[in-house]
Amino acid sequence: MHIPFHFDKYGMEGSILPKLEDWEAEKIKDPDFLAAADKLEPGYLVARLRLLRGLTQAQLAEMIGTRQSTIARLENGTSAPSLSFLAKIAEALGAKIEFKLIPGTK
Numbered sequence: 001m002h003i004p005f006h007f008d009k010y011g012m013e014g015s016i017l018p019k020l021e022d023w024e025a026e027k028i029k030d031p032d033f034l035a036a037a038d039k040l041e042p043g044y045l046v047a048r049l050r051l052l053r054g055l056t057q058a059q060l061a062e063m064i065g066t067r068q069s070t071i072a073r074l075e076n077g078t079s080a081p082s083l084s085f086l087a088k089i090a091e092a093l094g095a096k097i098e099f100k101l102i103p104g105t106k
Contacts, residue, residue: 042074046086046089046093049093053094055093057075065088
């Protein structure tokens with residue numbers, strides 16, 4: 001017999017987690033969240049796509065031949081990825097990379 005588990009926003013058993021889209025729609029109203037997400041780019045985008053694809057960090061890591069801890073460091077902003085590493089991730093997630101060099105103001 002299968003008994004479904006429901007967890008609250010802290011991962012504790014009890015309630016149902018919101019859908020990523022609903023959670024994100026609420027969070028983007030918060031300027032502090034937007035600033036933090038911007039600092040974590042591209043890690044935030046990788047985490048978002050990974051979750052939308054229904055993958056764990058470990059599953060994504062296996063798909064590209066690396067360790068889960070490497071994906072975690074990318075997603076939490078403590079590791080800056082190379083362009084070739086991002087290309088592997090993009091391919092695994094069915095995404096593309098857009099890169100822009102924009103002149104600064106002096």
